[in-house]
Amino acid sequence: MKVLQMTSSNSATFTILTTSDIHGFRCPPDRSPSLCDWKRMCALTSLILDKKRQHGSSLLWIDNGDLYQGSPISDYFMKQIRDRKTGTHPMTQWLAAAGCDAFVPGNHEFNFGRGAIQLVSAGAPCPWLSANIVVRETLEPFFGKPYRIWTSKAGIRVAVLGLTTAYIPHWELPGHIEGLAFLPAVEAARKWVPYLREKQGADIVIVSYHGGLESDPATGESTEPCTVENEGCRLCTEVNGIDVLLTGHQHRRIEGQAINGTAIVQPSVYGSYLGEAQLMLARSDDGRWTVQGAYTRLIPVTAADDSEAPEWLKPHMEELNQWMDRPLGHMATNMLIANAHEARISKHPFIQWLNEVQMNAAGTSVALTALMDNHAPGFGSMVTMRDIAANYPYPNTLTVLKLNGHQVKLALEETAKYFALDDKGQIIVHPAYLSPKPQPFHYDMWEGIEYTLDISRPPGERVTRLLFDGAPLTTDQVLEVAMNHYRASGSGGYAMMLEAPIARQYSVEITDLMAEALLSKDVWHVELHVNWHVTGGSISR
Ligand SMILES: [Zn+2]
Structure with missing residues (x-):
């Protein structure tokens, strides 16, 4: 009944959840290494599912990339998919189990080559979004439509645009990214954000960017050499119309901050935090919703000692344990x-x-x-x-x-x-x-x-x-x-x-x-x- 109450009033909230740099739920370095930190995975999953039950159509969860590399389990199954040219990846199963709405590829997704990425993205339970990873010849987004629009029961139109650090060619083997070009994130956002606002009638524009901040958000002072690795601050100051910028890549904890009116968040690493952005909206006489304010926070993910590995994960763990030992x-x-x-x-x-x-x-x-x-x-x-x-x-x-x-x-x-x-x-x-x-x-x-x-x-x-x-x-x-x-x-x-x-x-x-x-x-x-x-x-x- 909650939804009905909200539609009848002229104010509403919308919630965005973000995870980033989970790196196959790699065990934190102070813990003894194992295949993956599935206890934390379980805790994060129930946190997300609870929020989904609570907020219904007024909530989206975006994973912001660097999910498929970093733990023994993520790397082993990426190599299996690369070599056998088929197979299901446990991280894909996790996205499905926890109900992910969209995925933005990070730089590490490319570590296993273009073929593996194509197989994994084709089998994904949600769209892969990246506006600035384009096919070199056509300049069309490699993963297809780089945004999605959802309409909540209250009629709020939410657009999510994906972007990825454009610095990938500096790290990656040329053979892994053959035929692809990585445009500056700001350039791609300048093209797509106004389109989402004006042509697609988005009330909320979320940019999920697998990249970080190149300057101190409080002082604006630059904190690193000016490259296209991290363009988060420029996205907020040079592109109008972004309500929330979900960031990652730097493994930082960023919450409760805003740059030039854009709320920003970065949920650390390995699934240790769930990022949350809350947007407050008001409906004007013409029926359009407008964002009145947004704030972000990080929710710590605490694993329960007595949790059990999910059934779908067990056969993968068995296979990998044999290989590891x-x-x-x-x-x-x-x-x-x-x-x-x-x-x-x-x-x-x-x-x-x-x-x-x-x-x-x-x-x-x-x-x-x-x-x-x-x-x-x-x-x-x-x-x-x-x-x-x-x-x-x-x-x-x-x-x-x-x-x-x-x-x-x-x-x-x-x-x-x-x-x-x-x-x-x-x-x-x-x-x-x-x-x-x-x-x-x-x-x-x-x-x-x-x-x-x-x-x-x-x-x-x-x-x-x-x-x-x-x-x-x-x-x-x-x-x-x-x-x-x-x-x-x-x-x-x-x-x-x-x-x-x-x-x-x-x-x-x-x-x-x-x-x-x-x-x-x-x-x-x-x-x-x-x-x-x-x-x-x-x-x-
Ligand atoms: Zn990362």
Whole structure:
């Protein structure tokens, strides 16, 4: 009867729920890694279903992307679909179970290639919306109509337009996005938002943008280099008529804020929060609804300890558990990582092993890698796919760049910025790598060259020793260096990588290379040889 009461009055509310960057319900880093955090999934599902029951046609739920990558379960089934060219993905089943109204693809959806994305989107229980991902030849939206319009029982017309960070070509393998173009989000919004208002008669326009904010919403001060990675603030200031901007991609918690009259929200990561936007509307004499105000908030999602995995998930978990627990190899050397910070300051055998895997696969004598996660456990004596996933949670592939000595030095100077000294002279992580989110994956450790980073010296002057083959590396000497595609694309401030020619690219993932290497030998002995030092301070413990 609630709906009838609302239609008879001249005021109404409308609710938008948003989730973003769920990353296959990856377990938060402080928890022991498992296939996915299905307890949190259950809690989020009941929260959404309760709200749907409560609000009926006056509510929509939009998932804002980066759903299909990030946990063992999401990645495994994306690869299955990619390789078998068929199959149902558990995250698709989750969207159906919780009644998703629309999905906006994020950048990570492309990690498994265009074919996998097409299969997954074709089997989706709701439309995929992205106005700025277009077919290069026609400039038509790749996923079809990039908006949907719903009319509530009270007669409120709500338009939802999808947008995706346009920075994807900077990270993705060219083969994964062949034939596609990624237009700036602002450009696409300028075209579509007025159309939705004027031609489609939308009373409410929601933009769901898998991208973030490039400036501080309170001060307007820019917080990062001006690229098309994050255009949220420009969307609010340069495009008129957006009532609510749902954001994501940066894994931030943003609620209760507005830019230029547009309410904004960002619901963190891994399904830890449900974002909610409430719109208050009034009906004028001509019967049209207009938005009077909007506010946003985040609802924490608390998992219940006694919850059970949903029936539809169980067979997927069984299949994956078997695959994850297959023994791949044995380590005679202790490769457990007790303290990630120490493993970045004093060379750890796990890092040496990982770099050697990359060098062997790519046929180079130099490689670099980061220790991707602050909770990476290293390897115990028996290694399984589960251990690999815990240490290397990204679907990165391998690239070989031809770097000259000057570029190698620039890259090492960039990596040395990861550290700072505290007032006790201890080497700590520079705050810029801790907030708004920890970025340990931007600190690289190299194999095949010798170097010293002196953190007591100013940034840009910290490389005090740099040798290749026992002799100082000259500025024009060229080395083939193996690294992941993410770094080779210049991500993390490594602009020098973009200037280096690509020697080779591989489509196999680094986690698969690790598994192949482990399978190739019964027992591994890793003899640590220390080729780099971080000096200039003591190690903080
Ligand atoms: Zn994300």
